Amino acid sequence: MSEWVEVGSLEQIPRLGSRIVQTGKGDIALFRTSRDEIFAVRDACPHKQGPLSQGIVHGNVVTCPLHSWEIDLSSGEALPPDEGCTNTFATRVEKGVVLINLASL
Amino acid sequence: MSKDKLVLVGNGMAGVRTLEELLKLAPDKYDITVFGDEPYGNYNRILLSPVLSGEKTIDQIMLNDLEWYEQNGITLHRGKKVVRIDRTRRCVIAEDGTTAEYDRLLLATGSSPFIIPVPGHHMEGVLGFRDIGDVDSMLAISKQYRRAAVIGGGLLGLEAANGLLQQGMDVTVVHLLDTLMERQLDKTAASMLQRTLEERGLKFKMEAETEAILGEQRVEGLRFKDGSQLEADLVVMAVGIRPNIELAREAGLHCERGIVVNDTLQTFDPRIYAVGECVQHRGVTYGLVAPLFEQARVCANHLAEYGIGHYEGSVTSTKLKVTGIDLFSAGDFTGGEDTEAIVMHDASAGIYKKIVLKDNRVEGAVLYGDTVDGAWYFQLLRDGTDISEIRDQLLFGQAHLGDSGHGGENAAASLPDDAEVCGCNGVTKGDIVKAIVEKGLFTLDEVRAHTKASASCGSCTGLVEQILADTVGGDYSAAPQTQPMCGCTDYSHDDVRNTIRQDHLTTIRAVMKTLDWRTPDGCSSCRPALNYYLLAAWPEEAQDDPQSRFINERAHANIQKDGTYSVVPRMWGGVTSPAELRAIADIAEQFEVPLLKVTGGQRIDMFGIKKEDLPAVWSELNKAGMVSGHAYGKSLRTVKTCVGSEWCRFGTQDSTGLGIKIEKMTWGSWTPHKFKIAVSGCPRNCAEATIKDLGVVCVDSGYELHIGGNGGVKVRAADPLCKVATEEEALEYCGAFLQLYREEARYLERTAPWLERVGLAWIKENLVEDEARRKALYQRFLQAQKIAQKDPWAQIAGDRQESGRFAPIKIVTDA
Structure with missing residues (x-):
């Protein structure tokens, strides 16, 4: 399959919110920040696999809904003092359409 | 753009803590240079007593090693004493001629032990108890000589005396008054303490005023006003400290007992700040560590130009760091005409508790023998809590107010390392101590962040504070009475809410703009609070912001550990009907609900529902006449x-x-x-x-x-x-x-x-x-x-765009 996949329009993701891309190898959480940047990370917190897509987004960070770990969306890394990392996927927006690179899936 | 230059004079706890706070807020704002007259990095001066008694080593009390200065790009001149500040040229000059220019100068010159100017005070073997050098000298002397006299029966003097006793010396404490630690203890507690210390082998000479130190070249003894004498090979002066203000005074800065600073820790020259034991704030000088940390936070805030923090003085508490003696004191424990005291005294068990009250609020406390509730009383004192409701149980402690989690748990020091302290997060005492030591933690918040202990239900908070105090040697969590809402602002919950009302603010953005929020979108703790305050203040104008709500209130269901949700329909007053039960049963079968359970609030909870099914489940429940049970909300x-x-x-x-x-x-x-x-x-x-x-x-x-x-x-x-x-x-x-x-x-x-x-x-x-x-x-x-009163389930289920967002945006089948 091609690396870049169209997933939908930017408007379908609420600002400071998230949507899920379902794949055969687990869910990917797509986030839209207040500056309309799009990030994609595996929808599992490094702590106890909480669904990050359901967390509160602030800056480039999401707070996991289960135990409030904070994950940097650009790197997938937990903010200190917590330690851990989830996978990230490249994204881009073309004419209002969001694409995600699933090569590393 | 070149950075501003910040120079710190005094490489001790207050100054370096200010730098740490500053680096958190504005890591790239300054080129920082530090002068310290000791040849070490920054160490925990409070723990010199355990070093003297041999319970800790110097390495164990280091806070910032030399690597830390390097990593943060800080130039450290150690072993160099600054002798002059040139305010016109804005530079400081050290004894060896080293100079450093500054845009901002921070003075943290600390204090020196007060040496009583009696004849012979310059003699060999007469020491203060202030730094690693003093401890090294005492340890060396203890190996050659036997008899020690400690002048001063205060906190520091007793800790020094205990340390020397542990080193095998024959120690006599000489005290001017008839009460030990008279600034922290009343007579009853002081006499209990004296008895315990005597049982351990310390000797006391009370109500004795030293007239001269005897000897030729090195000390041989003391002579008192009443003519009596005491033989001694070592004399430790621990009668008090004096702020080091000479440097500031010679530079023309206004000084009284300390360097006078305002509420933003600025001296009379606004480019020059001062923190720690060298300062005098609103007429008060502090010799304990918790106030220094509060000062450091405010000062860093100003150096970072966030400029809204204010230091308004501190209430302090003390704890004696002598192993096996539990003693706590805070606030005004002597009382006066308008105060009353509640006292418990069990001499044979060695327990004494006294709480001084004024207008049903705690003014002060002295605890001896059982200090487990010290942190709690101190909290009540700082918060000015009205205790009239719990007055009759106050002396028995927090556990007796019905804390089911840790009632009766006592004395953190005696707990084994594998004892579980935080039952929610499975954190043992050993985990906590390890984190405190390895990561250099000082406050309850830091311990919570690193270990998660007491971060969930909070019932073990008192115990965690005790472990913290035992490990670092004091209560550093003496937060100001008004806590900021979160890390995004210095304003408290009450400040924020008042501003929302007074300025008629109706959006989160407007609040953040008006109050200069530090972060662009706030964080997961302030946004839900702001959303609530806005809706509560302006119900007809403020728009709810779903993205500022915790997921349960956004999904109108309770998230479970596997990411599925539980759904609770409302049953008015806990009353249901065959039709409702039939509908719930049908829906449970249709959506293959794995578990149905009756809740404590007389409702039926449907567990394990997938997020994308929620709108359909709600729609079916709505058809049967049921609405959201709000089992998920702050509601x-x-x-x-x-x-x-x-x-x-x-x-x-x-x-x-x-x-x-x-x-x-x-x-x-x-x-x-x-x-x-x-x-x-x-x-x-x-x-x-x-x-x-x-x-x-x-x-x-x-x-x-x-x-x-x-x-x-x-x-x-x-x-x-x-x-x-x-x-x-x-x-x-x-x-x-x-x-x-x-x-x-x-x-x-x-x-x-x-x-x-x-x-x-x-x-x-x-x-x-x-x-x-x-x-x-x-x-x-x-x-x-x-x-x-609008059913959120019906609103979402009836809105195609809203309900669509509960499903994946895309399903990729071939991946």
Whole structure:
């Protein structure tokens, strides 16, 4: 399959919110920040696999809904003092359409 | 752009803590240079006593090693004493000629032990107790000589004496007064302490004034005013400290006892700041460490140009760091004409507790033998909590107020390392101590962040604070009375709410702009609070922001550990019908709900529902006439009832009917935290109304109203508010109480702690004694309910775009 996949329009993701891309190898959480940047990370917190897509987004960070770990969306890394990392996927927006690179899936 | 230059004079705890706080806020703002006259990095001066007694090594008390300075790009001139500040050229000059220019200068020159100027005080073997050098000298002397005299029976003197005793010396403490530690202890506690220390081998010479130090070249003894003498090979002076102000004074800065600073820690030259033991703030100098940390935070805030922090002085507490002796003191423990004291004294068990009260608030406390509640009393003192409700149990401690988690747990020091301290997160004492030591933690918040201990239900907070105090040697968590809302701002919850009201702010963005929020979008703790305050203040104008709500309130269901949700339909007053039960059963089968369970609030909970199925499940429940049960929200949860006079042979009123009326009136309202109601039909109280936020207990002559109860982590029986005669009045009080709570409590503050903070008397004044105010509150509540009472399930299920967002945006099948 091609690396870049169209997933939908930017408007379908609420600002400071998230949507899920379902794949055969687990869910990917797509986030839209207040500056309309799009990030994609595996929808599992490094702590106890909480669904990050359901967390509160602030800056480039999401707070996991289960135990409030904070994950940097650009790197997938937990903010200190917590330690851990989830996978990230490249994204881009073309004419209002969001694409995600699933090569590393 | 070149960076500003910041120079710190004094490489001790206060100065370096300021740098650490500053680096957190503005890591790239300054080129930093540090001068310290000791040849080390920054170490924990408070732990010199355990080093002297051999319980710790120098390495174990290092806070910032040389690598830390390197990593943060800080130039450290160690072993160089600054001798002059040139304010015209804005530079400092050290003894060896090293100079450094500054744009901002921070003085943290600390203090020196006060050496009594008696004849012979320059002799060899006469020492202060201040730094690693003093400790090294004492240890060296203890290996060659036997007899030591410590002048000063205060905190520092006793710790020095104990250390020397541990090193095998024969130690006599010489004290001017008849009471040891007279600034921290009353006579009873002091005499208990003296007896314990005597049993361990310390000797005391009380009410003795030193006249001369005897000897030729090195010290041989002391002579007192009364003519008596004491042989000694080592004399340690521990009679007090004196702020080091010479450098500042010679530079023309205004000094009194200390370097005078304002509430932003600036000296009379606004480019020059000062923190720590060298400063005098509002007429007070501090020799304990907690105030220094508060000063450091405010000072860093200003150096980073966030400029809204204010230092308003500190209340301090002390703890003696002598292993095996539990002693705690805080505030004004002597009392005066307008104070009263509650005292417990069990001489044979070695326990003494004294709490000084003024106007039903804790003014001071002295604890000896059992200090487990020290942190709690100190908290009550700092917060100015009204203790009239718990007065009769105050001396027995927090555990006796119904804390089910750790009642009776005692003395953190004696716990083994593998003892579980935090039951929620499975954190042992060993984990906590390890994190404190390895990561250099000082405050409760830091321990919470690193270990998660006490970060969930909080019932082990006191124990964690004790472990922290034992490990780092003191209470550093003496936060100012007004805590900032979160890391995004220095304003407190109350400040923010007042601004929202006064400036008529109706959006989160407007609040953040008006109050100069530090982060662009806030964080996961302030955004939900702001959203709540806006909705509570301006119900008709503020727009709810779903993205600022915790997921449960956004998905209108409770998230579970596997990412599925649980759904609870409302059952008014806990009453259901065959049709509702049939619908729930059908829906459970249709959506393959793995678990149906009856909740504590008399509802049915449907577990394991996938997020994308939620709108369809709601739609089906709506069709059967059911709406959201708000089991997920900081909102009115349930009204639990018993069957009452309609069926029960003991029932006095129609409790079920009243419960349904209350629930129909209150459902859908957002509150600072969850809010539970119950109505019992008679004093047998089968609906458990007295552990609810609001409880109604029916009696033959009317309705007793109870407020501020809860089950959970800390069981608290509700307080009786008043008794009313009719259902109408019960409804009015109920709405008015909810509205008072909505308007006054801080976000995430349940009614129980709120009531303890503001006092039952204050609530009665507003609700019972002031009829006009009660009616106004009730009207405001009903008005807000007109907007709030819309079933969120029907709204979302009926909106194609909204419900569409519950499903994946895309399903990739071939990946």
